[in-house]
Amino acid sequence: MHFASDNTAGISPEILAALAAVNDGAAASYGADPVTARLEAKLADLFEHEVAVFPVATGTAANALGLAAVTPPWGAVLCHAGAHIACDEANAPEFYSAGAKLVPIDGPDGKLALADLEARLPGDLGNPHHAQPAAISLTQATECGTAYRPGEIAAISALAHRHGLAVHMDGARFANALVHLGVSPAELTWRAGVDVLSFGATKNGALAAEAIVFFDPARARDMPFRRKRAGHLFSKMRFLSAQLDAYVTDGLWLRNARHANAAAQRLAEGLGRLPGARLRHPVEANELFVELPERVITGLAAAGAQFHRWEGPTSTCIRLVTAWNIGDAEVSAFLEAASRLAGR
Amino acid sequence: MHFASDNTAGISPEILAALAAVNDGAAASYGADPVTARLEAKLADLFEHEVAVFPVATGTAANALGLAAVTPPWGAVLCHAGAHIACDEANAPEFYSAGAKLVPIDGPDGKLALADLEARLPGDLGNPHHAQPAAISLTQATECGTAYRPGEIAAISALAHRHGLAVHMDGARFANALVHLGVSPAELTWRAGVDVLSFGATKNGALAAEAIVFFDPARARDMPFRRKRAGHLFSKMRFLSAQLDAYVTDGLWLRNARHANAAAQRLAEGLGRLPGARLRHPVEANELFVELPERVITGLAAAGAQFHRWEGPTSTCIRLVTAWNIGDAEVSAFLEAASRLAGR
Amino acid sequence: MHFASDNTAGISPEILAALAAVNDGAAASYGADPVTARLEAKLADLFEHEVAVFPVATGTAANALGLAAVTPPWGAVLCHAGAHIACDEANAPEFYSAGAKLVPIDGPDGKLALADLEARLPGDLGNPHHAQPAAISLTQATECGTAYRPGEIAAISALAHRHGLAVHMDGARFANALVHLGVSPAELTWRAGVDVLSFGATKNGALAAEAIVFFDPARARDMPFRRKRAGHLFSKMRFLSAQLDAYVTDGLWLRNARHANAAAQRLAEGLGRLPGARLRHPVEANELFVELPERVITGLAAAGAQFHRWEGPTSTCIRLVTAWNIGDAEVSAFLEAASRLAGR
Amino acid sequence: MHFASDNTAGISPEILAALAAVNDGAAASYGADPVTARLEAKLADLFEHEVAVFPVATGTAANALGLAAVTPPWGAVLCHAGAHIACDEANAPEFYSAGAKLVPIDGPDGKLALADLEARLPGDLGNPHHAQPAAISLTQATECGTAYRPGEIAAISALAHRHGLAVHMDGARFANALVHLGVSPAELTWRAGVDVLSFGATKNGALAAEAIVFFDPARARDMPFRRKRAGHLFSKMRFLSAQLDAYVTDGLWLRNARHANAAAQRLAEGLGRLPGARLRHPVEANELFVELPERVITGLAAAGAQFHRWEGPTSTCIRLVTAWNIGDAEVSAFLEAASRLAGR
Numbered sequence A, B, C, D: 001m002h003f004a005s006d007n008t009a010g011i012s013p014e015i016l017a018a019l020a021a022v023n024d025g026a027a028a029s030y031g032a033d034p035v036t037a038r039l040e041a042k043l044a045d046l047f048e049h050e051v052a053v054f055p056v057a058t059g060t061a062a063n064a065l066g067l068a069a070v071t072p073p074w075g076a077v078l079c080h081a082g083a084h085i086a087c088d089e090a091n092a093p094e095f096y097s098a099g100a101k102l103v104p105i106d107g108p109d110g111k112l113a114l115a116d117l118e119a120r121l122p123g124d125l126g127n128p129h130h131a132q133p134a135a136i137s138l139t140q141a142t143e144c145g146t147a148y149r150p151g152e153i154a155a156i157s158a159l160a161h162r163h164g165l166a167v168h169m170d171g172a173r174f175a176n177a178l179v180h181l182g183v184s185p186a187e188l189t190w191r192a193g194v195d196v197l198s199f200g201a202t203k204n205g206a207l208a209a210e211a212i213v214f215f216d217p218a219r220a221r222d223m224p225f226r227r228k229r230a231g232h233l234f235s236k237m238r239f240l241s242a243q244l245d246a247y248v249t250d251g252l253w254l255r256n257a258r259h260a261n262a263a264a265q266r267l268a269e270g271l272g273r274l275p276g277a278r279l280r281h282p283v284e285a286n287e288l289f290v291e292l293p294e295r296v297i298t299g300l301a302a303a304g305a306q307f308h309r310w311e312g313p314t315s316t317c318i319r320l321v322t323a324w325n326i327g328d329a330e331v332s333a334f335l336e337a338a339s340r341l342a343g344r
Helices: A013-021 A034-047 A059-070 A092-096 A114-118 A150-162 A174-181 A223-229 A238-247 A249-272 A294-302 A328-341 B013-021 B034-047 B059-070 B092-096 B114-118 B150-162 B174-181 B223-229 B238-247 B249-272 B294-302 B328-341 C013-021 C034-047 C059-070 C092-096 C114-118 C150-162 C174-181 C223-229 C238-247 C249-272 C294-302 C328-341 D013-021 D034-047 D059-070 D092-096 D114-118 D150-162 D174-181 D223-229 D238-247 D249-272 D294-302 D328-341
Strands: A052-056 A075-080 A101-105 A132-139 A166-171 A196-200 A210-214 A287-291 A317-321 B052-056 B075-080 B101-105 B132-139 B166-171 B196-200 B210-214 B287-291 B317-321 C052-056 C075-080 C101-105 C132-139 C166-171 C196-200 C210-214 C287-291 C317-321 D052-056 D075-080 D101-105 D132-139 D166-171 D196-200 D210-214 D287-291 D317-321
Touching (some): A013 A238, A013 A249, A059 A132, A059 A196, A114 A150, A150 A166, A223 B092, A249 A328, B013 B249, B034 B210, B059 B132, B101 D101, B114 B150, B150 B166, B174 B249, B238 B249, C034 C210, C059 C092, C059 C166, C059 C210, C092 C101, C114 C150, C174 C196, C238 C249, C249 C287, D013 D238, D013 D249, D034 D052, D052 D059, D052 D223, D059 D092, D059 D132, D059 D166, D132 D150, D150 D166, D174 D196, D174 D249, D294 D328
Parallel strands (some): A132 A166, A166 A196, B075 B132, B132 B166, B166 B196, C075 C101, D132 D166
Antiparallel strands (some): A052 A210, A287 A317, B287 B317, C196 C210
């Protein structure tokens, strides 16, 4: 019963097979190989737009490199107070941007509210005493397991662009949001104004692969230098590109995300019915945050279930994350145990 | 006939198998998994010393993180003028150290000469107007395909330590130097005074894996933060550790290096006999630099051989790199073509 | 009627005279001169403690250099949401620390509340995914014109030190707080646990001079390098030291601060009596924030008074700052105009 | 007999007077004052060109800020091996540029030779593995006390611009070079292709004042942010601007430089005649480097003369620097002592 994180899961068989498939023979290094070229073409098709693609191995690298490309050292990135970039990346955005500031803004269900952003813009733009708002970063799906609608993104992007800010999307769980909303990748990104996307694959079945996707290649002009000087340019790039290639081939990424989301839905429905249970947020991806009676939590842990208490060791709100390969039996076992412990 | 670089080769079958072998089931993320623990223990055995180990995916990351751990922003790293850190990492050491300076020092056969270092130390130590010498970085094997002897390293380390500098070793081709010299990993590192080692595996058969190895774990105290904020902490760490684990298991790393070195020796002997040929440096690893008549070079390229002219497009000195899996037939074909073109 | 800022005022005659007094003859450069030595001795006397002193020209430099000395790049500085370092220094602390994060925490009257700090510590200490709390920064006097009591500082310092954090004090208006509280410099700093102080003189009568004061010189070991590489080491240092020397000689700094504070008190008492007026915060230094009827504000501006509306162009809360040389007549004229406009 | 450095001298009376002259009354802070506006206009006149001017207090700040404006973090600055930016600024250019590399190039008499630069360009431009050549920095007058001719500068600038590099001039002793050459400020800067100039005043009579001068204001767009976040924006800016204003008023800067240069010429002529003496470089500014018999050096030091042995404590090459206010009697006394010691 592994619900601690989607990064405790392994690699999708299709992706593992892809590594073996590209292993024969020599290939040009540092991205000059045919697999990488094919990947860029596939992502252009997928997003229905010209793209500049930079595969890297971690989400933190993708976010930090992408943000640094659109934020000067004296800039500010407006983001949700709970955003991964603000809370869980050990100052990586500050490091990569050479000192930019993240401005944490709270908002319900992990989302930035348009009004809260409007209240801060144009803010101190042009005044050299203050950090210069340079980007808005949206997490899709959010850290609360919810998903921004295309219209929400578009409204925020319009505000951002009106004031000269870029729109960054941390898509570590982009697939999960996408399949929940039932929209196209284009609708969720550039059509809604997103300028640069961290297109995550690791949590959804890759070994370690994310693509930084720029919808305006002109913005990516310095990226080859940024990536290399950060040590994120793989010499045997084909193995990074092959993961991403397999990920978007034959809908693997969507299948994996649907599987994970469906498990989250089953958990939400099952747990939601229990006495004393309360879901903190709508469940729109593969994470749920649920308040449960202490005895239920203690009992689930004792039964071997893996999960985190969300707000510290005495919290009675737990986070459950369903991975791309979570077993139906695991979900059933968890629900049965919870139900039994809750006294139904 | 692939001699352009050892990073155009693929993954050793044993390493690819290791990825599959650790893929079953869930594993704790970010390095809390058993594969990573096992790796650290194995490397302690291998080096016969307590070690702190930080797996990362690229050599540039390994070098830049390791150097930053021992060099303050106002520090200087003394290194060979041709060192990878100085020439081929796009200012990564400067980035990671927040502004330290690399001091390039020339020397024959890619090696730093003790006397040249002595002439620079203590130099400006203590004077706030000048960069503070903080580390000496040695490349093993060197960029010229030669290998420092343990005694050479020990003499340089003694000088470094006498003045409070740390000794860093860029071991992107550490295995190649080791098997050439026929010494133990301990003799080539901490017994000779090395403080931090980039233990390379990628060029010698891994997908993308290097270990930063500290022989004094106290020096590594900040490394978890440095690695994370750089985006080099893998969530699914087991797949990085598994590569390194397989690499040092059952002597794979030594076998691969011996194979590559032997091919380089064959090339050196065969080419060295040709009229008009001259080897620039002793061949002590898996690289050779050889001056050849222009018609031989042109002919080899026309025959499909992959290699680089070393000093620009009109240079008649070519670099040949033999990978862990270079075919004997490829070597033979190259030598035959060269011999024929040279008119023998 | 200049109440816009204390940095619109000029130089105290005593300080200007000191520049001329040290101008005769040659002097060793970069701080090896006797004026600088004398200054360090005087500050040790003044603070009744061994100190390491680093004169610089701006408050932003003092804060950023001092904070960087106690905060690693992966660190976090807990500070008030309205702190100068957070709002008005254009990411200087982030720049100098190579990427540390400021954590803004709100609190009444510009002060950090102990309970709010306790709720955040130890927080994520030791977890490499998160910024590491490294320092607490207090502004004295605060940006709201209030002053921390020695007991308040001591309680916060005890918390900080218990968790290994340093205590930084932005003392751009240190003198103003000191004379208001009627305590000694020692009581307001190291006796209350302060580790590093930006000892401001510019706002209180200097040309451009602040001293970074470390109460534990061991913490300052790297400061000569930090200051030099930031371009903040003056070649003709005597002229920076002479300003600070004159500042603390014969009580000039206290006289200037008392004059400014007294003017602020007169304004507070006079304006506080007006109908529709409300002081936002206790007036404990040389700043006051007062809500006034719009017609009074408009009228004052029309009468030529200089001040800022505090919360944007339509705010009816204005900030008044009294400089070290504010004229009694200016204060009287302002109060009379305000009284007349308020219809009394 | 003070010949150790021109920064041991004090402030020109005219500049000290200017500080007092602008001290009356309040003035807008942070550069919005009329003195600063006047300065910018005067410099535009002086240089016969539109300029963007940023006064700072130190030469290191001027160089580091100016270079960072034209060099990305992955960039390289080509400079003379003995340049102040490379040797004497404690990695300030690396700090301000967030990690750019200085490429030291040797050359006779402290000058970069065109051929040596041509050999390095375009070099690795466009290749993400290598630092990207971004600027050439010239020191005028050089660290050897020589001066680049306008034609030399123009040839280097043409090369730089052909490859997209900017031309930076470290003009810490700009006035000394200018009066030696007898050309106009325009001829020595933008007409010869200089893009950004550190216009030094401190060594030539100011308290602490340098102006970063951009001849294409578009390049200076980010400078207000860069300067502020570095802590180099003075709140009481009028006192920085007033120094520079007085410096260029009524030819003060030229008079001071001529005086210093003339003293250097007298020293050169007098010492050059002594048996065993040899001037290392042409004397074209206010520095000279002269080899003398050891007994002469020892005797001069014993007689109280201040100077540096140039290449370490046993060197018999000494550096003499003549300040703007060096006394004729000091020069005479030095020459007489040297002559006597040399046995004439």
